Amino acid sequence: MKKTFKLTLPALAVAGALFLNACNSDSKKATTTDTLTAGSDTTQTEAGIAVPEGFTATIIAKDLGGTRHITVSPKGIIYVKLGKPNKDGKGILMLVEKDGKAEVKAAFGGYGGTGITIKNGYLYASSNTEIFRYKLNDADEVADTAKVEKIVTGLLDRHQHESKSIVLDDAGNLYTNIGAYSNSCQIKDREKGSLGKKDCPILDSAGGIWQFKADKPNQTYKDGQRYATGLRNVVGLDWNKQDNQLFVMQHGRDGLHDLFPDLYTVQQQAELPAETMYALKKGDNAGWPYIYYDQQQHKKIVAPEYGGDSKKEGDAKFIDPVAAYPGHLAPNALLFYTASQFPAEYKDGAFIAFHGSWNRAPEPQAGYYVVFQPFKDGKPNGEGKVFADGFSGSPENTAKGAATHRPCGLAQGPDGSLYVSEDSKGYIYKISYKK
Template identity: 65%
Template structure:
């Protein structure tokens, strides 16, 4: 099979070419090593970056309060606690820890209508906030959802809320491609995939009912292998998500795929979601080179055969295995006009792009208009990894994981290697 090479890297600085799903135009971005200024980040002119907190633990998703505080969800307990509350108490630009609470770890955290929502890998809780944006009773939250699948693989539960009293919860599929024996060469794909009854999709629950289980919720969308980034777009009144694509095309099917193709595919995908949508996993995956949905080899595909006629198409398809871990639509007024209503995506970084260098470890921006991408996506903030070329994820000093918008319109980015929180601001001066 002819190799299709996505990127060509040099040791310091490299030009990277990507193709969007809905645009055949090549988007070229400059890969940079860390800048000693701006907290080591490479960001556009006019922007500045600083570290406002550090060494928090494995910081996953984050959410800012309107009063200037910040809640951080931890993937592992630190000193027995899974949520950190931060605030700059003395105005020095650094956030001091003022409170830690919650005896569970997880990823999802959000604020809506005076409540803080947070998830473990099985449940979702909510806490009442006071007029300072601080939790009133940290020891006795309401458990609004319980008993969601936690089978270790893709167990984290990301969340988003709409304006109609609903919370949306990702339940990742504990599987690569729904084989009879997961990640095993020669094992067939199960049809229909039984996992989709309880995972591999987005479930909708009510925000004001306690101890809801699967029988209380609605399977809002399916065919989504694992969605770590999701956000409710207020302008469009619609859910948007970013999905982690499958792995191991070459390992499981060397007769169909070479190592380079397997490093590039399948695409990481960005969707607009309507109730009842099906994104096609595990039966198909998206190929940004061919710009179409491809039948998965577990279900009779050969790397070329199209499939998933009823499955939705992505808005944008990114290079494979980069792990889009957070999605945020920018609604502030601080950044230049081009960023208004556009989407920021935090790419956690790949682990399985060998023999090519690992890729991601940055925050990208997708311009939007009328709820759809309006132009080429671009790398907005780079340099988190601390190195120009990442050969192994362990080499990365930081990996972006969470995004939130501060009350002043600044952008906060969390890192789950060292628990660093970055603040990115813009000044027209």
């Protein structure tokens, strides 16, 4: 029997799920709410997670390994990218779902990584340095796994923020994040008091989004273009078809107090800076490492490495986020919901998978949930809500950062169901709605 209960603010606060949301589509700057609203009654499902009433959640696969991003074909074939190759040396799993369970039908691709997506009859997948594609047959399966095209090669991997997430638009372009191999571009990375490098050299080849052709083999940096810059690390990104624009989720910086204890308290370090959502156009600069977004002051703030004092406002040339969330929650996936299975208020809104924090002390750790952010006319509109919670296993697990499961990937199935991968145990969840 399913148990129905109300997710109250105190209960979620204990779980570390303090949530601030940017939602004013009429303003250039992100705005935040002061308290979390959990929404309507929720149902504790047999999968061990809580979802809004009327939804169901099942576990369709277990123990697959470090399941990072996930994609589902128009005919329901599930493809999962493993962070590291499995025991047989394969980094992509192809699963077929039947009777509520998804079984591995094939494994291929001798590389780990994060990114995976389907577009125009091709499966695209990334390692930490390259992007590949495989032709799908009429059943949406990769029939010949040995026949693979290398679309992009030679991307930077300095073993920090190295994952390469990928998405394609409808004009034949492919976009990938190249994360900055630094926290804040200090002369000595993560060293107390070290100042920032002038004209941060990292931005030449990392710290942004790069655009390539989706069908041109063996592209390198010289073939692509830096589409947007000033982004420390993006793991979640998606193409918003409402306004034909790229949206990304940035992981904010760390260590404000540890690096500059005279300027920040440990409490400020626990809560700042925001995890930010950006709507990007070609040539945009989000400002890393020179600024960060303070969701409490609702401002871009100059980074202490570059002369900031926790209050000095950042240059207007850097774009504002369209939404901001509490610090250190690690948004690892972004998905615009375009199907019609869920109630109408979900249509064209965004789901965000928060992988969870490790550095919010002395506050409880937080995250390990999937959030829904309403949209209107292609922009955030209204308060975001925790949509699926309980992946950590218990409020105690959340508070101490010892989550059993950590959401990482999101995908929309052909019937409109939402798939969630998590990379701690290699589970895949399927969330559906019944009228």
